[in-house]
Amino acid sequence: MESKEVKMVAALRNGTVIDHIPSDKLFKVVSILHLDELPNQITIGNNLSSSKLGSKGIIKVSDKFFTDQDINKIALIAPDAKLNIIRDFEVQEKKNLRIPDSFEDIVRCGNPNCVTNHQPIVTRFYVTNHQPLTIRCHYCERMMIADEIKIK
Amino acid sequence: MQKSLVSITDYSKDEILRLLQHAEKFEQNPNQPLLEGKVVATLFFEPSTRTRLSFETAVNRLGGRIIGFSDASTSSSSKGETLKDTIKMVSNYADLIVMRHPLEGAARYASEVASVPVINAGDGANQHPTQTLLDLYSIQKTQGHLDHLNIFMVGDLKYGRTVHSLLMAMGHFNPRFHFISPDELKMPNEYKQFCDDRGIAYTEYNELNDNINTADILYMTRVQRERFTDLMEYEKVKNVYSLKNKMLDNTRPNLRVLHPLPRVTEIDEDVDTNEKAYYFQQALNGVFVRQAVITYVLGLIS
Numbered sequence A: 001m002e003s004k005e006v007k008m009v010a011a012l013r014n015g016t017v018i019d020h021i022p023s024d025k026l027f028k029v030v031s032i033l034h035l036d037e038l039p040n041q042i043t044i045g046n047n048l049s050s051s052k053l054g055s056k057g058i059i060k061v062s063d064k065f066f067t068d069q070d071i072n073k074i075a076l077i078a079p080d081a082k083l084n085i086i087r088d089f090e091v092q093e094k095k096n097l098r099i100p101d102s103f104e105d106i107v108r109c110g111n112p113n114c115v116t117n118h119q120p121i122v123t124r125f126y127v128t129n130h131q132p133l134t135i136r137c138h139y140c141e142r143m144m145i146a147d148e149i150k151i152k
Numbered sequence B: 001m002q003k004s005l006v007s008i009t010d011y012s013k014d015e016i017l018r019l020l021q022h023a024e025k026f027e028q029n030p031n032q033p034l035l036e037g038k039v040v041a042t043l044f045f046e047p048s049t050r051t052r053l054s055f056e057t058a059v060n061r062l063g064g065r066i067i068g069f070s071d072a073s074t075s076s077s078s079k080g081e082t083l084k085d086t087i088k089m090v091s092n093y094a095d096l097i098v099m100r101h102p103l104e105g106a107a108r109y110a111s112e113v114a115s116v117p118v119i120n121a122g123d124g125a126n127q128h129p130t131q132t133l134l135d136l137y138s139i140q141k142t143q144g145h146l147d148h149l150n151i152f153m154v155g156d157l158k159y160g161r162t163v164h165s166l167l168m169a170m171g172h173f174n175p176r177f178h179f180i181s182p183d184e185l186k187m188p189n190e191y192k193q194f195c196d197d198r199g200i201a202y203t204e205y206n207e208l209n210d211n212i213n214t215a216d217i218l219y220m221t222r223v224q225r226e227r228f229t230d231l232m233e234y235e236k237v238k239n240v241y242s243l244k245n246k247m248l249d250n251t252r253p254n255l256r257v258l259h260p261l262p263r264v265t266e267i268d269e270d271v272d273t274n275e276k277a278y279y280f281q282q283a284l285n286g287v288f289v290r291q292a293v294i295t296y297v298l299g300l301i302s
Helices: A002-010 A022-031 A066-076 B013-029 B048-060 B083-091 B106-113 B127-143 B161-173 B190-196 B210-214 B233-241 B279-297
Strands: A015-022 A041-048 A054-062 A083-088 A090-096 A102-104 A124-131 A134-136 A143-145 B040-045 B065-069 B096-101 B118-122 B149-156 B176-180 B201-205 B219-220 B256-258
Touching: A015 A022, A022 A041, A022 A066, B013 B127, B013 B161, B013 B279, B040 B048, B040 B083, B048 B065, B048 B096, B048 B118, B048 B279, B083 B096, B083 B106, B096 B106, B096 B279, B106 B118, B118 B127, B118 B279, B127 B161, B127 B201, B127 B210, B127 B256, B127 B279, B149 B161, B161 B190, B176 B210, B256 B279
Parallel strands: B040 B065, B040 B096, B096 B118, B149 B176, B149 B219, B176 B201, B219 B256
Antiparallel strands: A015 A054, A015 A083, A041 A054, A083 A090, A102 A124, A124 A134, A134 A143
């Protein structure tokens, strides 16, 4: 398995490999990165065996380097995923995801009565606890924990 | 940098204590022309006659003028104007905005788009900081101090924003909390966590009985019918959390009963004549506290 995976990575000239995505989160990652709207070459593998996760997913996108904003989004749903930046067939950089202390315009507030769900407002959240992930809305001050967090 | 009051957590312990001192001065001398030549906008996107009259009385006693509306149906928001545009427009006219809004977070947002200070007069179920300050003022006035008090909170502790804000504000003063509520309306975990983090002791009870005999403050709240899916359950709970005059017989002499009002059945009318009933004076204290907050956010006192 390992050698095939290396081949998948090696086959990419320039781009990004997102590895170690839990299988049940793979298509969520695809969706929040809007990969379905991307014209780039994309390879998606799922239910690959993984010693760490049991079963994992991997996404390989040619000629695409994600912004920090996008990377933060991934961190919110698959915090243990790894990013490999490939340039000229070489892994140029490995990035661990890190959930930032605050983030803007990524999460939708789960409180239906929050002003951000009724007016054109950029949402803002603060991380109040990492394990379990707990965030607080800057506006309505409501707390949300891991499962309740909805990506915009 | 304008200085709004959106949430009670915007103010430090020191600021809270200074505001209470100023409120005391306004109680001694309520008519002071500090707002002469100033215009205050009271924007009530949902009706709240009690709160609006309290703020407008405070402004009038300070010699200021008032513009505004008391119901969103008479404002341009009913034509689809965004909150941002309304606030920007009113910022041009007034020196201060007092705002009540049905959506949570509306006051924080308004304070970010306004060019003048904003005082939150209630944003949905979230915050109502001048209510909290008047509760603190009432506690300090009746007990002589705020430290190490036995605070009992009774009724709807789940949805009641006044008890949540009061809990956080009292957190500065080493209280001991007692929460009395039905299981469906228990104090939410995040507020118990708040107490745990600060080493504040609390006890939870299901029944309102002679466990109140050690109380310094009995803070009653309204149990609202709409919080219950089962109306039978509501009828049961409604009577269990009703305070009767004879229940105060063996309580401490310094005990005072507070309630944010309006009350319905949770305090029997026979309590009103008891010297421990304090809820009507509590409402009056709101005017002095609001005079202090208004002059503070405008930088007229420090």
